[in-house]
Amino acid sequence: MRHDSRLSRMLHVLIHMDRHEGTATSETIAAMLNTNPVVVRRTMAGLREKGYVRSEKGHGGGWTLGRPLSEMTLLDIYEAVGEPAVFAVGPACEQPSCLVEQAVNAALAEAFEEAEKLLLSRFGKVTLADIARDFDARMARHPAFATAAGAGWHS
Template sequence: MRRDSRLSMILHVLLHMAERGEPVTSEELASSMNTNAVVIRRTLAGLREAGFVSSEKGHGGGWRIARDREAVSLRDVYDALGAPSLFALCNRNENPQCLVEQAVNSALDTAFEEAEALIIQRLGDVSLADIARDFHQRLQQRVKQKDLSACVL
């Protein structure tokens, strides 16, 4: 079953952009994410419409963060992506008249709704700045260990 990693990918991209502090091209971002620049442009276009990023064309142009990292929560980004489904699990609907299937689906619906509400609430509690602070703590640890072989901006 295919899993949706857009939220993870775009948060990664946003932190790269924020750390650079200057416009970053779709090609540069795509290279760091091992994906195609078109994927980056399409995803960032939705975030531009929501006001989280801006883009400039031409020489020296590219994408940049348009808001303060403290003011952007993971939920904001999740919503800007169209609030993709959080779960790959779903109900069986082969026989909607079956009382057992109805009971099972009712129990699962409740569990899914409660779990999704908790996840979305937690996404609202974490900002891009929180992730940036975590990154910098991890980077300091790597510097102390003299191991800069991993993904570093």
């Protein structure tokens, strides 16, 4: 099953925005993500509602960060993109009348809830600043990319 890449994409964008001076247009961001400006606006609308980014229309407009990366966790962004379903596997029926199926669903639900709890709890502990620091470490190990990467927008 093809997976949802919105969380991943938004993390990517936010860190770039932090390293980039001024505003970034949907077009610029779309080029970086290899996608379409409309998809960028659609996805970032959720982040704007929560105040993680701001948008300005017209000349010189575009997107800016609404708060520092140290004040955004993976969980925040996961929630801002609409809390998409975490699991690609699930029950055949939500409210089965069959008692066997009820027992199966209960066993699966228990396992999935535990895993989801762990995942989201971990998401809550990782800030975007942590990821940006890891990016810095990676750049230090790859000096060839340093100039281009440090300059701002790139894919």
